[in-house]
Amino acid sequence: MSTTFRRPGLVARDHVFRVPLDHDSPESGEIEVFGREVVAPGFEDADLPWLVFLQGGPGGKADRPQSTSAWLGRALQDHRVLLLDQRGTGRSTPAGRTTLAGMPPGEQARHLGMLRADSIVRDAEVVRKRLLGDEPWTVLGQSFGGFCALTYLSSAPEGLREVLITGGVPTLTGHADDVYRAAYPRTLAKNDAYYARYPSDVDIARRVVDHLAEHDVRLPAGERLTPERFQTLGIQFGQASRFDALHYLLEEAFVAGPSGPALSDTFLRGVDAVVSFAERPLYALLHEAIYCQRTASRWSAHRVRAEFGEFDLAGAPRVNFTGEMIYPWFFDQDPALVPLREAAELLAAKQDWPHLYDLDRLAANDVPVAAVVYHDDMYVDRDQSLESVGQVRRARAWITNEYEHDGLRTSPAVLDRLLAMNRGDA
Incomplete structure (x- = not known):
């Protein structure tokens, strides 16, 4: 059952989705994934394109909208936004010392191994199909959310209208x-x-x-x-x-x-x-x-x-x-x-981690990708990011030292420019 609330500048509706813990073995059990749909007041019933926000981390829950912050205010001008708590975080079935306490270490490790970008993307596809049907959506990936966005492009590009990445282009092949x-x-x-x-x-x-x-x-x-x-x-x-x-x-x-x-x-x-x-x-x-x-x-x-x-x-x-x-x-x-x-x-x-990126598929990518690469980013290496952008067809990079890793949250200009890049206006 969905819960709706209003606050100045936005209307929010909560959603809970049940997904398999292991998408390759649905019989292994289910977990919950939580998402909060946010729209500008007066546009509750408008036919707006969807944008799903993937938070940084790993292990970070989605933003809790206390106001129309820098990026969210800009996004709500022309999108319906879904703030997705990635599996294991926030109001999605949590994973930590309390919830995993009854498992032996091997089972804990197996469960935790199901919480990477590949599983997050498969969750997102379940959520997209339940909310939008066959319509694609835009992904905005902040930091680790950008890692997830490139995994999304590698495994389910048909679900994507466009990709926006802020400080989150990883090495695709590096150790x-x-x-x-x-x-x-x-x-x-x-x-x-x-x-x-x-x-x-x-x-x-x-x-x-x-x-x-x-x-x-x-x-x-x-x-x-x-x-x-x-x-x-x-x-x-x-x-x-x-x-x-x-x-x-x-x-x-x-x-x-x-x-x-x-x-x-x-x-x-x-x-x-x-x-x-x-x-x-x-x-x-x-x-x-x-x-x-x-x-x-x-x-x-x-x-x-x-x-x-x-x-x-x-x-x-x-x-x-x-x-x-x-x-x-x-x-x-x-x-x-x-x-x-x-x-x-x-x-x-653990050595048998599955691959996260399909280099051939990325080289043939047809989804518009705009990424801001922060020149002095402490968390994500500039040179590794630019090398990876060069391996993704239709990807463009904006390199700037005007912002740090949290630029998305400090200025609406960051998201505005990425959207303009994919429109061909910047």
């Missing part, structure tokens, strides 16, 4: 090692930019690391905050809206305690909000798997890091923060991940 070997230098460059803006934070960050090494400091959930977990706060550096957040945490890091300087509750609460995977366990569990095609990741980010001594904490005068990297020790230190440690190890060792 996860290639991804992280390119990512560490980009992350180091973001550290340089951060400390150029806030030079006094060099000393404060070093003090925090030294304090954590010498004291048992606990986060709100009760686990210890270690130096290496603090170091992961650089994940924010790739977004214009979050680049300065670390500075505002550090400026309130220390307070006077009974035995000397102590880390403040304000600081610890802010750190926990960034480093905890309680709200997005799939981000940690599947992050390296999204690059795997007949290969195992074998904790790629952890292994490749050994090539970049700039991120060593011991004795370094400057703390260089890491970015979008997942490490095996996350599953020892984060309470949301600890119960899934064995499943994570099985996923890291």
Whole structure:
């Protein structure tokens, strides 16, 4: 049964769809996939083309429309929008330590292995046919959503009117090692930019690391905050809206305690909000798997890091923060991940991941594709993205340094330009 609500600027209607967990074996059981249909007021019954939004991640639920934000306001001018919670996220059947608790690790890993882009695309096709019948729709893929869009083009292009990708063109053939070997230098460059803006934070960050090494400091959930977990706060550096957040945490890091300087509750609460995977366990569990095609990741980010001594904490005068990297020790230190440690190890060792991209089909593609490639993107490599765009027929790239990875959410001009590119107006 659908639920409808209104708020200024939009009308929303909720949908729940039942789909097979394993599309190749429907008898294996079903899960739910949730989507929220959004339209501008007064256009509830209008015959508008549909646009389905695929969120970044992996493991991110779709936007919750609290207002007609930058991209959504622009999309609602001429589309009916579906905000799709990808399987395992949000109001779709969730996957995490609680819901998977009754399964042995092997079964957990099998279930989690069904939550990649190939299954997300097959869900989307079920949803499209139930809502639109034979009509194609537009896909807007943000970050990992762009990865899914290219899988969509590879497996079900007949369902697509056009494709729009923002900061999400992956390597089509590279190993996860290639991804992280390119990512560490980009992350180091973001550290340089951060400390150029806030030079006094060099000393404060070093003090925090030294304090954590010498004291048992606990986060709100009760686990210890270690130096290496603090170091992961650089994940924010790739977004214009979050680049300065670390500075505002550090400026309130220390307070006077009974035995000397102590880390403040304000600081610890802010750190926990960034480093905890309680709200997005799939981000940690599947992050390296999204690059795997007949290969195992074998904790790629952890292994490749050994090539970049700039991120060593011991004795370094400057703390260089890491970015979008997942490490095996996350599953020892984060309470949301600890119960899934064995499943994570099985996923890291898995070698028979199916292919996500059909290079021949992409080379013959006839669906218009417009992609923005952010020149200084910390999360997705520019050169790898451009190489992939060149392998997709009818794909055009807009390269810009005006925006960071969150450009879609900061300016309606990003979506407006992509739509214009596919119309031939830009």
